[in-house]
Amino acid sequence: MAVDLVEGKLFADGKFRDADNVEPVIEAATEKVLGLGASATRADIDDAVAAARRALPDWRSTPAADRAKALFTLADALEALALHTSELCSRETGAPITYSRQANGFLPAVIFRYYAGLIDTFDIEEFRPSLVGHTLVRREPIGVVGAIVPWNVPQLLAAMKLAPALAAGCTVVLKPAPETALDALAIAEAAEEAGLPPGVLNVIPGGRETGAYLVGHRDIDKVAFTGSTDTGRLIGQTCGQLVRPITLELGGKSAAIILDDAQLGPTIQGLRSVSFGNNGQLCYAGTRILAPRSRYGEFVDALTEMADDLVVGNPLDENVDIGPLVSSRQRERVLNYIEIGKAEGARIVTGGGVPADCRRGWYVAPTVFADVPNSARIARDEIFGPVLTVIPYESDREAIDIANDSEFGLAGSVWSSDEARATQLARAVHTGTIGINMYQPDLGAPFGGIKASGFGRELGPEGLAAYQTTKSIFHAAGAAAAR
Ligand code: NAD
Numbered sequence: 246m247a248v249d250l251v252e253g254k255l256f257a258d259g260k261f262r263d264a265d266n267v268e269p270v271i272e273a274a275t276e277k278v279l280g281l282g283a284s285a286t287r288a289d290i291d292d293a294v295a296a297a298r299r300a301l302p303d304w305r306s307t308p309a310a311d312r313a314k315a316l317f318t319l320a321d322a323l324e325a326l327a328l329h330t331s332e333l334c335s336r337e338t339g340a341p342i343t344y345s346r347q348a349n350g351f352l353p354a355v356i357f358r359y360y361a362g363l364i365d366t367f368d369i370e371e372f373r374p375s376l377v378g379h380t381l382v383r384r385e386p387i388g389v390v391g392a393i394v395p396w397n398v399p400q401l402l403a404a405m406k407l408a409p410a411l412a413a414g415c416t417v418v419l420k421p422a423p424e425t426a427l428d429a430l431a432i433a434e435a436a437e438e439a440g441l442p443p444g445v446l447n448v449i450p451g452g453r454e455t456g457a458y459l460v461g462h463r464d465i466d467k468v469a470f471t472g473s474t475d476t477g478r479l480i481g482q483t484c485g486q487l488v489r490p491i492t493l494e495l496g497g498k499s500a501a502i503i504l505d506d507a508q509l510g511p512t513i514q515g516l517r518s519v520s521f522g523n524n525g526q527l528c529y530a531g532t533r534i535l536a537p538r539s540r541y542g543e544f545v546d547a548l549t550e551m552a553d554d555l556v557v558g559n560p561l562d563e564n565v566d567i568g569p570l571v572s573s574r575q576r577e578r579v580l581n582y583i584e585i586g587k588a589e590g591a592r593i594v595t596g597g598g599v600p601a602d603c604r605r606g607w608y609v610a611p612t613v614f615a616d617v618p619n620s621a622r623i624a625r626d627e628i629f630g631p632v633l634t635v636i637p638y639e640s641d642r643e644a645i646d647i648a649n650d651s652e653f654g655l656a657g658s659v660w661s662s663d664e665a666r667a668t669q670l671a672r673a674v675h676t677g678t679i680g681i682n683m684y685q686p687d688l689g690a691p692f693g694g695i696k697a698s699g700f701g702r703e704l705g706p707e708g709l710a711a712y713q714t715t716k717s718i719f720h721a722a723g724a725a726a727a728r
Pocket of ligand 1: 393394395396397398402420421422423451452453454455456457458460471472473474475476477479480493494495496497527528529627629655693694698699
């Protein structure tokens, strides 16, 4: 497989080509240059968007069954690359390989297959009778999509946009983050192998300027963005001016609500992945742990023990739970929040800095703060690292109020030995998604946030609808047929 050979390249109009601008991609664990990533210029973006525009008429009118076939083939090609791609992602981002292999390796192919299957059987026209006649409601592809993704789970997040967009009949210009400019080209390789027509999928890595230019490009019909709330606000401003449809999948500060009847062992075991998964660099990470006052000490002790048990080290080692953060900038940000937490008077029960034996790589020790009021910055801001805050509460009502007292509303979880009770409580939490005794996005169900976590949904049939627009063709009752 040739991912290494596409170093410094872009993919536009069905061809790989050398980028004029390149930036080093740094390996998170070694701080060494892993390779040179393309950094697309305005001319590159213009080319890619023009190619996507040219490809649109044919792709949108390709029978859905043929688009589905191409996407099934693309899924097979991605799967064949999965071990290599997921290792590359781990080296770029520090994601533990056991996590990356699923999220960046095999899951993207599953998502492509899901949307290929969905479009294959999807009725794009619906007959709706009414008192005045009937309307034919058509779901048409929205057009050329500019898709922008962050570095944290690059292959999965790209697939969550590309699969439904391509299935719907849209063409796409994908802008991956500069930190993950290398693995992104694996998707282009898979597209080439699947025989996608030139221009249907274009991959142009780059940074902030590349992204901003793509968002405001005159020839884009929709922007699909995943990233921070700050960037989402900027993109929202541009798209508001242009009256351009947009999906915003932004940050989070999800509450994990432990009820007083929760079983200690399974709850702590579940929180291992829900709170510390991908080194805490997950938008839906449950980093605000709400523990009942009556069992507060018990849960703080168990969380501390769990955090201490996590193996920190080389992300390519299968036994490692926590790898390095993606960049020195990200580590500075997380360490700065740890200092803020200390200054706010929260009690560090474990972690709180760089592990002594990790002299290279951007590591932060799994950290747990106890006795944190929900008003503290470490309980309010998204830290995006392996740092948990444990907040005490007195009653179920107070737990709901604390969970809802957040700028964000992306995900959450409720832990209890009584599923009905937990589900009832989950209904009252203001969030786009929430789990009972575990959390993870479910591929068949809508995923996305409310409040500052954004709007629009990915995954499930709703994820396909995000790339379709409706057209209503009205027929009056008794009207003469057109001659
Ligand atoms: P970021 O907003 O800095 O960057 C995300 C992407 O946007 C990158 O590709 C970046 O190059 C690009 N970008 C930056 N500035 C831009 C601009 N002005 N115009 C257009 N594009 C621009 O985010 P990050 O720090 O790289 O990623 C982490 C964030 O992503 C966290 O806040 C996390 O919660 C969020 N995230 C959300 C979800 C979700 O589904 N809700 C999933 C994963 C990550």
